[in-house]
Amino acid sequence: MQALLAGGGQPAGVDAYRGLLAGITDPAQRALVEQQLAQGLANAPQGAAASTPPVPDPLDQLKRLGELRxxxxxxxxxxxxxxxxxxxxM
Incomplete structure (x- = not known):
């Protein structure tokens, strides 16, 4: 999991969670978020990498933040x- 967050070649959408993970100081909370991110990436469809990663939808991001809270x-x-x-x- 750390390799996905720290290195290149990440699936689209990983960058959207870097700021979120950086702001979590509690190790247990960080582990939970990393686990949820890994599950999301594992369930993501595999395909050719896009030349430009899609911009995350702000409403989806807010919904996800609410779920994490x-x-x-x-x-x-x-x-x-x-x-x-x-x-x-926005």
Whole structure:
């Protein structure tokens, strides 16, 4: 999993979670988010790499952040910071 986040050749969408993972300081919460990300990548369709990764939909990002907060993977402060970052891209 770390190789996917740290190195090149990541599947599209991994960059969208780098900021989220960087903001999580609790090891248990970080492990949960990494596990959920790995499950999402494992279930993603495999195909040719696009020349330009698709831009994540802000509404989908906000929904995912809400799910992570509800699951206890994000604190209110982490959620608020990531929500502000996503809203700034709109």
């Amino acid at each position: 509800a699951a206890g993977a994000l604190t209110e402060a982490e959620f608020a910071a990531e929500k502000a970052r996503v809203l700034a891209t």
